Amino acid sequence: MSSIKNQNGRGILLSMVHAIQENKQYLGDVDGLIGDGDHGMNMNKGFTLYEQQLGENETTLSDGLFDLGTVLMNKIGGSMGPIYGTIFMEMSDASQDADEITLPLFAKMMEAALEGLYGIIDARPGDKTLVDTLYPAVQSLKASAESGRDFVQALEDMAAAAEKGKDSTKDMVAKYGRSSRLGERSRGVLDAGATSCCVILKAMADGMIQQLKN
Amino acid sequence: MSSIKNQNGRGILLSMVHAIQENKQYLGDVDGLIGDGDHGMNMNKGFTLYEQQLGENETTLSDGLFDLGTVLMNKIGGSMGPIYGTIFMEMSDASQDADEITLPLFAKMMEAALEGLYGIIDARPGDKTLVDTLYPAVQSLKASAESGRDFVQALEDMAAAAEKGKDSTKDMVAKYGRSSRLGERSRGVLDAGATSCCVILKAMADGMIQQLKN
Amino acid sequence: MQRILNNPDNIVDEMLEGFVKCHSDIVKLVKTNDDNPRGVVAAKEAPIAGKVGIVSGGGSGHKPAFVGYVGRNMCDAVAVGEIFSSPTATAFLDAFRAANGGKGVACLYGNYSGDNMNVKMAIKMAKREGIEVKTVVANDDVCSAPKDQREKRRGVAGEIFMWKCGAAKAAKGGNLDEVIEAAQKAIDSTRSVGIGLTPCTLPAVGHPNFEIKEGTMEVGIGHHGEPGVEVCPIENAENMAKRMVDLVVNDYPFTSGDEVAVLVSGLGATPVMELYVLYNEIEKLLVAQGIKVYRSYVGNYFTSLEMMGATLSVMKLDDELKELLDMEAYSMGFKQQL
């Protein structure tokens, strides 16, 4: 198949939820090295609250992203609430009226997420934040959409780009957030937000690929 | 000679002042082991203030003890101000009208000091305080006076009794003052107040013996 | 960790429960919806019809900030975040609702990315409900960005002057624009600097958040341990005061003949007697430059858990700011009578 039914959102969203839950400890450890160690806890709290709210219900991908974004925004505060809240709500907005999620539409959703994010934070690629994961993932998707690539392949490429982007934060010096305190000493360690963003994008891609292969 | 002229107080008082000044560090170290280490500083401050006040003036022993007691009482506060203040002021009171300090009078002065002290503190022999120095010194003097002993010998005996009393605090457990916090752990170390009291009594005896041998 | 805690995840809610019980003569906890189960802390009389509402909010761990500045002639409502973490947008929205007396709301808060994002979103939501909100963003911390990038600077203890003056203006009947103008003037006239002596430990984390080596001090430290401009050997109070006064006075035209308000706040664990020793030196330095201290405040006004160290905030006064500062106020953290 070359598109996903918007109405089949539940599986994709649960894939994301479970990935965060499974990586709670890991994300905490990464944040502990140069941050305050609470990133896994913060993210897990938000995603698990969404899981509880969803319960046994079905959801469209658009509505699910909106609800997840709202929970993050309403319940975890700090910077991560609005950051991930914005990302998911922008993706929801961009897909709200669609029955089918095609590759071009998904690329637009992700672009909207990045632009929405840029509207609320100052960090850009190279600043050792989740932007370093999100930006290359968006670029990869856009290129795939423009060249009319297969959706599954495009998602796999996006996941690879996200992974590479996340890994690139290891050599960077943090300029925003708590780890920026360490300056040069923040080099040599992954960024926590970049890591969680990679976990989320890969889980989203996995969930979508499962739908596409059905 | 068998008595000291009250008017020759200066030498005796300066002997006490210098002994405290010379032992400032030592008293601090003793207090540091189970107290807060400020005993040398506190005592030195008071005695040196008296030395400055005395300047080049002569003084009777009675007036000098009164002035020293007043300075301690007015300037060092805490417990040591009133404790040593009381000791010296009581000695002064008991000798005020005398031209000559005889052994029986000196024994009375010291008895008055101990009684005055008992009026303001609860510690008694065995509680690891300066009482353990003062009490045997007074007992020794009283016995010497009763048996009509030589004044110089009586002073030497008093100094020895003070020394022995001071040393006895080593095996005691503190019940009053800061070191009482340590309970059993206060055993094995001298008491700071007992040590300073011994320094003072020995210096007083030295100063008096010098007068008696003149 | 030698701390007084139950489950560290619940510390903020438990603190709030205790706070509201203890200060029920001044504040109340307002819970309006399930999206913000924590509720917000509002003044007992809030909202006051016909008065501009004063709102603030921020992460916890800065006691008395922020809840301690809710009260008569002070803030009408504040949003409460987790420790060192911005409150949610919904929490800010709830604070707007609790403070709104029909004349609009002045949201006076500090320049942190989380707070900026959440306030911005809350304002959008408030607009839909017909609540007009305008903001002043405190940026008094001179060491957090160069002078030509003041918009990047963080807000620290100088926020207290912003709240005090903005709230007094509202209490005197000022409209929203006048309140915003007064609060903006207060913070624009204020410069702050902090010196950190020890780090602090978040209860849920269990170990110090960063390091300050024994024998050193961090000049320009932020309220969450954000790095300063210099780490140097610890100095005596006189020299610390000199550094602080220099950084503050040189950043803004404080000059001979000026009258100022001075706030020396401890960061949490420094004994208050030492804050007075520091203030004594600061006052002497200001007076030596011909600057007159019109009012001064010394104490733990804006803390960072159990960090040691202190901040200095100096506000240049004119007749309006003097009148606003002089007004009576009654909150847990700031009580002033005539």
Add this chain to the structure above:
Amino acid sequence: MQRILNNPDNIVDEMLEGFVKCHSDIVKLVKTNDDNPRGVVAAKEAPIAGKVGIVSGGGSGHKPAFVGYVGRNMCDAVAVGEIFSSPTATAFLDAFRAANGGKGVACLYGNYSGDNMNVKMAIKMAKREGIEVKTVVANDDVCSAPKDQREKRRGVAGEIFMWKCGAAKAAKGGNLDEVIEAAQKAIDSTRSVGIGLTPCTLPAVGHPNFEIKEGTMEVGIGHHGEPGVEVCPIENAENMAKRMVDLVVNDYPFTSGDEVAVLVSGLGATPVMELYVLYNEIEKLLVAQGIKVYRSYVGNYFTSLEMMGATLSVMKLDDELKELLDMEAYSMGFKQQL
């Protein structure tokens, strides 16, 4: 030592200089003679003719105690000692003079041997000058001696209730005996207990005064680190509260139907948010026993330099104590409006 200091020997005088400059609307430094060059801190309006004077005093390092409780309807004058060391007899005498409005002086202080001695001597001197002084000696600390030796117990944070009620009685026109009676009733109705979590360091000494091992807490600790009744593994706030409430309630007939005032004070370095967590638990336990909290106070009211930990003081109220407690007061450490 990560502290804000010049020469540690001068810390008390420098603190006083800063304190008096900062709070010149409330207090003044009175220097009457060379025997007490430090002077004493007196209320701005003191002595008030025709009013019984309220005096206290004690060692420094307990901010806001003692100087922070000088003010309107609080103490008229206090004597200031070195850190953790009683003021001199002359200092107490000077405080009597500064507070004496011709109706006698109530000296309300804590039961420490140095203070006892110095106050006793000061009273003798005051008598010669025709100043009548009567005393109340606070002994609210339940862990400092067994119940049948109450006269040996130390005074701790409960002293604040003694000052508040005694001072209110004087402000309402009570004569010396009535003031003494009210203050005595206040302290007799009060029981306190402290839990220590970390030791403290005297600036002139430079290392901790005693030890509390990480992971343990000292139940019943005194305000200078005096030993408690038990050292045990550190507990959560709920269990700490249970211990404290049990020790306090069982020492005195606090029973169902009683109304009480509660004071939870930090020892210096414990974050104030944790004091509210502790208060929250304490309040629940009292309410569960049918005891109603009429007024409560939470904060750093009586500290021990930078010790961590907290004290609980509970005062059983009757109509008279309620009326005295309710009265307005305005001092640096205790400000209360109607």
